[in-house]
Amino acid sequence: MEDSLKKVRVEVSARHVHLSQADQDKLFGPGHQMNVIKDLSQHGQWAAQETVTVRGPKGELKLRNLGPCRKQTQVELARTDCFTLGVKAELRLSGDLKGTPGCKVIGPKGEVDLAEGCIVPLRHIHISDKQAGERGLTNGDKVRLRVAGPRGIVFEEVNIRVHPTFDLACHLDTDEGNAVWADIKGAEGEIIS
Numbered sequence: 454m455e456d457s458l459k460k461v462r463v464e465v466s467a468r469h470v471h472l473s474q475a476d477q478d479k480l481f482g483p484g485h486q487m488n489v490i491k492d493l494s495q496h497g498q499w500a501a502q503e504t505v506t507v508r509g510p511k512g513e514l515k516l517r518n519l520g521p522c523r524k525q526t527q528v529e530l531a532r533t534d535c536f537t538l539g540v541k542a543e544l545r546l547s548g549d550l551k552g553t554p555g556c557k558v559i560g561p562k563g564e565v566d567l568a569e570g571c572i573v574p575l576r577h578i579h580i581s582d583k584q585a586g587e588r589g590l591t592n593g594d595k596v597r598l599r600v601a602g603p604r605g606i607v608f609e610e611v612n613i614r615v616h617p618t619f620d621l622a623c624h625l626d627t628d629e630g631n632a633v634w635a636d637i638k639g640a641e642g643e644i645i646s
Contacts, residue, residue: 454644458588461578462622463600463640464494465630468514468530470505470558474522480505480560487520495579496618497521506559509571511539513559525550526558528571531626535573545572546612576629577612578644579619588644591615598623600642604634607645 477485487501501518507528514534527550528542535542540554555567578596585591592615598608611623623642625633630640 454588459644461598461642461644462494463598463630463642464622464624465627465640466529466574466624467627468516468528468534469500469519470507470516470529471519471523471527472505472558473524473526476526476558476565477518477522479563479565480558482562485562487518489520493519494620494622496620503560507538508557508559509538509540512537514538523548526565526567526570528556528558528567529574529626530571531628532573533628535571538571540571542571542573544575546575546577546614547572574624574626575612576608576610576623576625577614578621578623579614579616580621581619582615582617584619584621585613585615596644597646598642599645600633600640602634602640604632606633608642 487503489499490502492499499520501520503518504515507514507516514537530542540556543553550570553569554571555569556571558565590613594613595610598611600606
């Protein structure tokens with residue numbers, strides 16, 4: 454792979470929730486339209502002004518809602534967040550929720566008891582079909598990613614997620630970002646294998 458194709462923007466993805474339409478209606482009232490405060494790096498994804506409270510057996514946290522709605526509500530945490538909540542979330546790819554722990558999600562108009570849906574997302578690289586083809590990568594591949602800096606590190610087992618609307622970016626959770634001292638803006642990694 455050419456050196457120029459090895460570079461990857463690195464983003465730190467803080468804890469957040471993706472709501473299903475049914476759960477959004479219960480939490481915010483039927484027909485509520487989320488107030489978008491910013492677009493995210495992946496096409497069509499955005500952060501809402503609205504937040505929810507997520508409660509576990511030991512504590513609670515306020516999480517930002519990211520849109521648009523998903524088929525199933527998903528709570529994405531860092532491992533440190535799991536200690537606060539008392540939830541033993543598993544490392545999973547986004548959307549792989551079967552058998553994961555649940556929690557209570559509380560909004561201004563109601564609450565939802567999730568039977569499952571709490572995960573610590575596996576580190577991953579979003580990449581379009583074209584970008585993946587240029588790099589010889591396919592959906593489901595795993596690579597190593599070097600992130601330089603004051604506490605530089607090589608991340609193993611970085612999952613490749615290919616979709617036509619994705620744009621090249623690695624997503625780390627806050628624990629991983631803090632470990633490497635990554636600045637939320639301007640961090641860069643390099644695929645090394």
